[in-house]
Amino acid sequence: MRAEIGKIIVGQTDLLELLLTAVLADGHVLLEGVPGVAKTLMAKLLARTLAVPFSRIQFTPDLMPADVLGTSIFRQNTGEFEFRRGPIFASVVLIDEINRAPAKTQSALFEVMEERTVTQDGTTYAMQEPFLVLATQNPVEQEGTYRLPEAQLDRFLFKLRVGYPTLAEEVQILQGHHAGFGGTSLDSVQPILSAADLGALRAQVRQQRAEPNILEYIAKLVGQTRAHKALYLGASPRASLALLNGAKALAALRGRDFVTPEDVQFLAPSVLRHRILLTPEREMEGGTPDEVVQQIVQSVEVPR
Amino acid sequence: MKTPRPLALLPFSWLRPAVLAVGLLATTGVAGAPPAQEPARALAPADTATRPLPADQATPLPARRPDAARLRELRGQRDFDYAEAVPHLSAWDLFWARLWQRVQNWLQQRSYTHFWRWVFYALFVAAGVFVVLKLLQVDLTGVFGRGPRRGPLAYDAAAEDIHAVDFTARLAEAEATGNFRLGVRLGYLQLLKQLADGGFIDWQPNKTNHAYLAELPAQGPLRADFREITRQFEYVWYGELGLTAGQYAHVRTGHRALAGQLAGGPAHRPA
Numbered sequence: 001m002r003a004e005i006g007k008i009i010v011g012q013t014d015l016l017e018l019l020l021t022a023v024l025a026d027g028h029v030l031l032e033g034v035p036g037v038a039k040t041l042m043a044k045l046l047a048r049t050l051a052v053p054f055s056r057i058q059f060t061p062d063l064m065p066a067d068v069l070g071t072s073i074f075r076q077n078t079g080e081f082e083f084r085r086g087p088i089f090a091s092v093v094l095i096d097e098i099n100r101a102p103a104k105t106q107s108a109l110f111e112v113m114e115e116r117t118v119t120q121d122g123t124t125y126a127m128q129e130p131f132l133v134l135a136t137q138n139p140v141e142q143e144g145t146y147r148l149p150e151a152q153l154d155r156f157l158f159k160l161r162v163g164y165p166t167l168a169e170e171v172q173i174l175q176g177h178h179a180g181f182g183g184t185s186l187d188s189v190q191p192i193l194s195a196a197d198l199g200a201l202r203a204q205v206r207q208q209r210a211e212p213n214i215l216e217y218i219a220k221l222v223g224q225t226r227a228h229k230a231l232y233l234g235a236s237p238r239a240s241l242a243l244l245n246g247a248k249a250l251a252a253l254r255g256r257d258f259v260t261p262e263d264v265q266f267l268a269p270s271v272l273r274h275r276i277l278l279t280p281e282r283e284m285e286g287g288t289p290d291e292v293v294q295q296i297v298q299s300v301e302v303p304r
Numbered sequence: 305m306k307t308p309r310p311l312a313l314l315p316f317s318w319l320r321p322a323v324l325a326v327g328l329l330a331t332t333g334v335a336g337a338p339p340a341q342e343p344a345r346a347l348a349p350a351d352t353a354t355r356p357l358p359a360d361q362a363t364p365l366p367a368r369r370p371d372a373a374r375l376r377e378l379r380g381q382r383d384f385d386y387a388e389a390v391p392h393l394s395a396w397d398l399f400w401a402r403l404w405q406r407v408q409n410w411l412q413q414r415s416y417t418h419f420w421r422w423v424f425y426a427l428f429v430a431a432g433v434f435v436v437l438k439l440l441q442v443d444l445t446g447v448f449g450r451g452p453r454r455g456p457l458a459y460d461a462a463a464e465d466i467h468a469v470d471f472t473a474r475l476a477e478a479e480a481t482g483n484f485r486l487g488v489r490l491g492y493l494q495l496l497k498q499l500a501d502g503g504f505i506d507w508q509p510n511k512t513n514h515a516y517l518a519e520l521p522a523q524g525p526l527r528a529d530f531r532e533i534t535r536q537f538e539y540v541w542y543g544e545l546g547l548t549a550g551q552y553a554h555v556r557t558g559h560r561a562l563a564g565q566l567a568g569g570p571a572h573r574p575a
Binding site for chain 1: 509513514538
């Protein structure tokens, strides 16, 4: 999968590793970055490497929950209502510009992201496996955007920051473009994993070893977020589970059958940055969640 | 044309000298026309003679003297003690009394003549309070805003001091009980201690094994050997790998070889 995505995307190796980790850990991903850093392209490429149904939803301010989940329509010939499934009914769902829809529409994602079901008109519809939401948002633009509710942010396994490429990477992008490869043609990317393959890999990931000291290490890291003086709100136990599941998947990606503290440290910012709230004073001082997570990681002893 | 100002509307400071001046002029006859000639006032009639008062023949009244005992009794009563007792004020009470008196004076005054002076005083006091709080290291960040929801930590996040561990004794104990996994861990920690003592790594409890590996010099066998030993440790400790006595002896041989290498090698301080 790395090789396939690498055909189009230049650099971003850490980001790619984290995306694959999320796929293996069965978690949703929120990609945040300024326009033009290939957030949407990366999500589309990842979806393309999986041979599963894919759909894309462009979130707009006038989008309604029924536009996402689906709605019941009346069939005159049968005299009954029929549920028309919305675009959320796919295995990989790309939600572009997720923060452009109001909270009402975003709330429609709560049930489906956590419980993998959609309830409409008293009937609950189960999503097919795998079910992965890849969402993008732009952190800079404020006009016409809505901040995601904490409850929804908590449902994302990772919040990944898509940064600018390095000078060498940007030169490589320009060279490819200049040579006639626009960099956005997805035809060269082939599906690698079927739903069954992915299910088998996920089952293996769940069998990864995590020594008791590692579990305690994860609990300590997350626990520190509830005691840190710069944080108004700490991370929930769901964050601990996300850190553990992510670390197991990362360890598998790195060729091990056990989790090390290195895996946990690598994933801590991506798992915790969207699950903690800074105090207003810290925000006014210009502090960031990543800085606090870094402080916490540095304050807890690595188990060995 | 300028309208003459009514006398009643004149300010008092103007009015009083004017009235006095008019009065003075009236008495000295300077103001206005000379007074008409008045007839001389008649003195007492000639047949009037002063007569002495008759002698007082009244019996002198005896002066009444209040009873001395009654006076003493009344003097002792609190109701008749008209001297106001001045309460004894401490320096602190005196400070607050004067402060409040000044505040009252300030609030009661009808002009803002001293406004900026009081503003200056307020800023001065605030600066003093700020300095005192800073010196006392009082954290007031949550006083005016939402305070963080801090929960107590139910565990000890303190670091384990590898310099306080008696490795020889604990290794012997682990080997005697057949706990080879613990033996590998202790051997690895002992090597880390040696690396830190030798200045090869900067020991920090929050660093991972690979962070220490990156601190070792890229050239030479030290990094390669430590990488291999780290890999063994991670598989045994984090991977919960059970060891046989033979496997343990093999791992410990590697530990001793690296320890010997460290004992004979030059010190190196990581960047």
